[in-house]
Amino acid sequence: MNDFETLRLAHSSTVDRVVEELRRALFDGEVEAGTPLREIALADAMGVSRSTVREALAILVAEGLATREPNRGVHVTELDPEAVHDVCTARAVLEIAGVRRWPEAAEPARQACRDALRAFAEAAETGASPAELTAAHLAVHRAFVGLTESSRLVALAESLTAEIRLALAKVDRIRRNAGEQVHSHGILLDLLDRGDVAGAVSELGHHLEHAETSMLTALDLAPDVPGPGRIDP
Amino acid sequence: MNDFETLRLAHSSTVDRVVEELRRALFDGEVEAGTPLREIALADAMGVSRSTVREALAILVAEGLATREPNRGVHVTELDPEAVHDVCTARAVLEIAGVRRWPEAAEPARQACRDALRAFAEAAETGASPAELTAAHLAVHRAFVGLTESSRLVALAESLTAEIRLALAKVDRIRRNAGEQVHSHGILLDLLDRGDVAGAVSELGHHLEHAETSMLTALDLAPDVPGPGRIDP
């Protein structure tokens, strides 16, 4: 007699709002990587208590967006090339696992991939904002992980893409080659729909490898201080 | 001129100690699944302040060992069969990805697998304690994930096994079939060393599937109130 189990109002606690605000600031590139996040400063900037800020920071740290050094505070995580490689191999594992599972996956999960691709293509054609494009692109990749039908893996994938967005906050190289990306993903889905899982896996592998190198070069060009260019005095 | 970068003393904060103590209590089955973790009670039971307990609980929640319901507090997570399935598919994805990477993996990672297996075999033969056996067994599986050489995936695997240990706190079915487990893992490594990756993958797949079903039956027998045996009044 009770079919209201799906109804639940989003309880937004103060901590949640602080976390969201900080996340937004990070993604929008309002704070550089490496910036210290001082508890007191944040607390009275946002009109909340220090305890609340501490809780919010703990969440960001758990998500990998920030890093805590004992007695030295929390900083916005800086992604070195090694970390980027780590994130990319992890992504590759999750997405390839999903794609490989295509034949056994439930139909809704497969349809989600097609829908996400269509949305991405539409966004690319109608000239959506960079942020929307990125979101649509990430949604496609998330849909691939969704093929594994493990909420924990999807959650991890989500957290990985968050880390990446952090690094690419001001790079947004997505715009210029969105069309190419849509094409590549389209090929992939065609292969899957035709039953060529192995082909799709290899296509995705190439795609992700390319993504990693382009991410690394973007990261190498973006910061003011280039990473591996030390000078020995 | 400075080669001391690897030296670092473990800074153990109060929160860390509280988290460890709670984790230990959970793994040792001292608190049943579903038990509420009251902040005040814990605080003065462990002689720390409520803020500290709150932070510790937030960490446990982030690890999935506990669950927070807004305004209703934190409970020890109860694993329903669906969650077990979720964890197991996630584990399968990670470990199979690692094994599949065997040929390209770095030699240390491969050696870690062999070492872990040897340690497990020794533990099984010398009749180690159940806790030690479990640890050795999990180490083998962790080594498989290590083949992916992504620290983030290893971290996730770690957190997944933690969730499982939570469910199997008092079951410890590992003892009786430890020998069989060692044998199965040995076969797997032999296949890999012989270059038969596909065979190893399928072997591991079977192993994990079997693990899931045995876990589910264990879970179905263990609790006082059997899950899916409702009575309609």
Place this chain on the structure above:
DNA sequence: TCGTGTCAGATTGTCTGACAATCAGACCAG
């Protein structure tokens, strides 16, 4: 010049105490 104490300021880690909002259960009215 270089390495070593020392000191002040800033920041974190932790504690104490407080209070409104919310929840669970009892209790009561219809």
Place this chain on the structure above:
DNA sequence: CTGGTCTGATTGTCAGACAATCTGACACGA
């Protein structure tokens, strides 16, 4: 039996405090 109301318990959030620790500057001596 359904629908209110009350009460105690617990959480969410705040404010203020203090010791421990870090950072950077400064003075001192080899």
